[in-house]
Amino acid sequence: MNNYQNRKNAGTGFVRRAYTRKKVCRFCADKNLKIDYKDSRLMRNFVSERGKIMPRRITGNCAYHQRRVSKAIKISRTVSIMPYTSVNI
């Protein structure tokens, strides 16, 4: 065993990921949950404070639903439900 592996497996076996739970796509988990551009409450979950769309590694969405979400956010921006940016928070 080389030095790198020693360091990685030192301690209790938790390797740096102790606090990251396995995320599951919300839309796959709940079939009743619909992606709707008019639902700003739902869309807000996938947008940062400044109005940017969150990446998939943070939201935990699957590729299919992340695509749907980002499209829905973009639509809701054009009909001014969601902001493009919020400069003063």
Ligand SMILES: [Zn+2]
């Ligand atoms: Zn999904």
